[in-house]
Amino acid sequence: MRKILLAVGVASAMIGISACQGGSSAGKGQDSFGDSLAVTFGNVQGSGIANQIEQSMPEEQKAKFNSDSFLRGFKQAIMTDTADEGYIIGLSMGLNMFNSITSWEKQGNISFDRDLFYSTFAKAFKSPASEEDNAIATAEMNRLFNELQTRMQANMMAQQEAQAAAAKEKSAANVAAGEKYIADLKAKDKDIKTTESGLSYKVVKQGTGATPKDGEQVKVIYTGTLIDGTEFDSSKGNAVNFDLNQVIPGFSEGLKLMPAGSKYILYIPADLAYGDREAGTIPPGSTLIFDVEIPAN
Numbered sequence: 001m002r003k004i005l006l007a008v009g010v011a012s013a014m015i016g017i018s019a020c021q022g023g024s025s026a027g028k029g030q031d032s033f034g035d036s037l038a039v040t041f042g043n044v045q046g047s048g049i050a051n052q053i054e055q056s057m058p059e060e061q062k063a064k065f066n067s068d069s070f071l072r073g074f075k076q077a078i079m080t081d082t083a084d085e086g087y088i089i090g091l092s093m094g095l096n097m098f099n100s101i102t103s104w105e106k107q108g109n110i111s112f113d114r115d116l117f118y119s120t121f122a123k124a125f126k127s128p129a130s131e132e133d134n135a136i137a138t139a140e141m142n143r144l145f146n147e148l149q150t151r152m153q154a155n156m157m158a159q160q161e162a163q164a165a166a167a168k169e170k171s172a173a174n175v176a177a178g179e180k181y182i183a184d185l186k187a188k189d190k191d192i193k194t195t196e197s198g199l200s201y202k203v204v205k206q207g208t209g210a211t212p213k214d215g216e217q218v219k220v221i222y223t224g225t226l227i228d229g230t231e232f233d234s235s236k237g238n239a240v241n242f243d244l245n246q247v248i249p250g251f252s253e254g255l256k257l258m259p260a261g262s263k264y265i266l267y268i269p270a271d272l273a274y275g276d277r278e279a280g281t282i283p284p285g286s287t288l289i290f291d292v293e294i295p296a297n
Helices: 002-020 032-056 059-064 067-078 082-108 114-126 131-188 249-255
Strands: 200-205 217-226 231-234 240-243 263-268 288-293
Touching (some): 067 082, 082 131, 131 200, 249 288
Antiparallel strands (some): 200 263, 217 231, 217 240, 263 288
């Protein structure tokens, strides 16, 4: 959302310039440059903010987002005059407070009484405290913010631990499923071999060219899938270059078995792939299957 706020900030800055120059109504309809600027700026900002909302706003928040409400608030802001400037400033600051409070509630797992906050804020705003009393209140606020920070950090650690435990459990289940999948395949197909490291492979076509070595780059045509058939990567039938020292261990080992002109199927267990880590669309603990060809030329 920071980018959205920055984009809106540009519009706010332009409003400020207009206000300082006596408002935008003067010469309305008579300034072709101003009209061109209004149209172009409107197109760029409207599309840009819409795209930023689409790309950066969480799905849960996006589902509740009302574009007509946004436009109503936006129009009220840009149509303001100096008499309403205090309202717009208050609205802007209130939105910043809203974002902070929402973050505290979510990350600190606390309940924040907004009515109590507003009534206290309004009273202090209309009757500011003395410098001495404000210093005392500020010290207490800093103490509370330190405690809030501690709570937020503890809550974040608890969430991370819970996520790690869930990922580990999911990984263990995927590892077991992968082991069973390969065992079942080997029971049905005696052409599938397994190396000492645990890599399983099947020769579809044996080439007669040179075998890749460590440190070399190899041209490969490949498709990678999970054991349920989900494709997670592919060269789309084109040969792409791989450095054998910069790919997952099972893929590197498999390629070093293949003379140029070969086609193999590689069955790579999790410990020779990404282990307990999630990698893009690849879940933790996944066994990977690669249909691989090293072209003869």
